[in-house]
Amino acid sequence: MTAHRVGRRDDPGSGLAIETSGLVKTFGETRAVDGVDLRVPAGMVYGVLGPNGAGKTTAVKMLATLLRPDGGEARVFGHDVLHEADAVRGRVSLTGQYASVDEDLTGTENLVLLGRLLGHGKRAARERSGHLLEAFGLTEAAGRQVKNYSGGMRRRIDIAASILNTPDLLFLDEPTTGLDPRSRNQVWEIVRAVVAQGTTVLLTTQYLDEADQLASRIAVIDHGRVIAEGTKGELKASVGAGSVHLRLRSAEQRPEAARILGSVLGVEPQLEADAVALTARVGDGGQDAAEQASRALAELARGGVVVDNFSLGQPSLDEVFLALTDRPATERRAQESKEALA
């Protein structure tokens, strides 16, 4: 299976799907992408994680030859995105809010059109469209105009359009933003199926959960810069696997609860604005988060602290940023806009 695909890759030596160095894009005064270095190995899902406005989409657009870089270099399978744009276009596909399908046409018409544009004959284009629509559960909607599709169907037809010719590299720019959990899971299934057949996927997302579910390696990006990069394990080790959130029966017990948590978990718990709530990081240094949390609960019970509500969660994007930059993403943004005003 893999060998089948390798034949099409003309640069098996480097094994890199994407390689950028010092990639820069400016819009007026704003440096949307500010010196990004990425090395994306072929054959995996590579996650690019960051908040809204971090520069993810701009970076993807440059890699997909839609935007010209203002500085630095970017290669896709060894081809320069600026000087060998056509070679890059032959191997990549893109799905994002902006690279969509024609809303006035039906699902079938959209896929047949793209099939023809990719060089298929009329019959081959029809046949492949039919198969894709079937695999994506869209057969019934095939004859309807895309503007009448639901959000989940819309995302499916977008992705189907991107794999009409199986690309060597698929860009998925926030593929699940705005989807309900079920549709989101189905998009994840599709991504797994695509990467299992040897396509490299560059996935941008705002959700740590999504990157965790799908990606083998993750780059965290903020203000146009990569602030952390590594395998999921490496990243988690630096962030902590998650946090426990506690709500107590009475606010008076909070100092006592904080003391117990501190001694059990070895970290300073965070006191929330809500006077009965506190949060503590667990799973640092590869420890079992669930085991740590249950130990903490047992200690709290022994100390007579009444816990009303308890949850163990993955760190949110804010917590990742907190760990990586000592300030959460939203707070930094607010502060910076204040500075900009001053």
Next chain:
Amino acid sequence: MTTTAPTRADGEELAPVSAEGLAPLLVSAERPPRPSAWAASLAFGWRAMLKIKHVPEQLFDVTAFPIMMVLMYTYLFGGALAGSTQQYLQFLLPGILVMSIVMITMYTGVAVNIDIEKGVFDRFRTLPIWRPAPMVGYLLGDMLRYAIGSAVMLTVGLIMGFRPAGGVPGVLAGVALLVVFSFCFSWVWTMFGLLLRTEKSVMGVSMMVLFPATFLSNIFVDPSTMPGWLQAFVNNSPITHLASAVRGLMAGEWPGAEIAWSLGWGAALVAVFGTVTMRLYNRR
């Protein structure tokens, strides 16, 4: 692994995604050779046809608008300018045909602009195809619209009493020249469609260009009654050359010089605005 439960999205039963069905599609795919420039342009032309099929209202501008133009100008100016509406119609119809068709070229710019906004444009731009193909495709579809518009106007004209001396071949030659010129002229609007931010500004700019360009010509009246400086402009306007050529062809003459001028202007428009369009298209 297949997701078994059907998804209910927006209250609708949605069939599950079949990962098993997907896998063979992903491996088996042989990549066909790239389509030729012509095949890619034709595919985009086919898209334009499909859009007409799904949104037939868009033909309003090539049917109702031209009919209105013929009726309005014939009965408004006919008596005053040529003594009778019958006589004026013989002079006016080829000209008003030129004016209407040239005016509806602006919808090309609007269509380009809408596509950019809707996002489908960026997908086309990431395809490994001949770069001007999407633009040429729009224009191929528009040429059909121009042909429909011409047919509608000529039918109305014939009913009202237009009797071209050139007969069917003369009329067809006139329409062909007009459609070719309009194809060339449309590149002005593809440029504005790429350049301007909103559909409204594209409309605004096109009106600014089209009104003076079409009115300052020999479409309505003989330029010899105009002041000298205006004559200088009108006599050299591409619209005047085109109107004279179409009028001549429909009258059964062979106005070689005017045809050459029209085609020359057409070529110049493509050379300038086609180049600028493709530069903008690649640089966006």
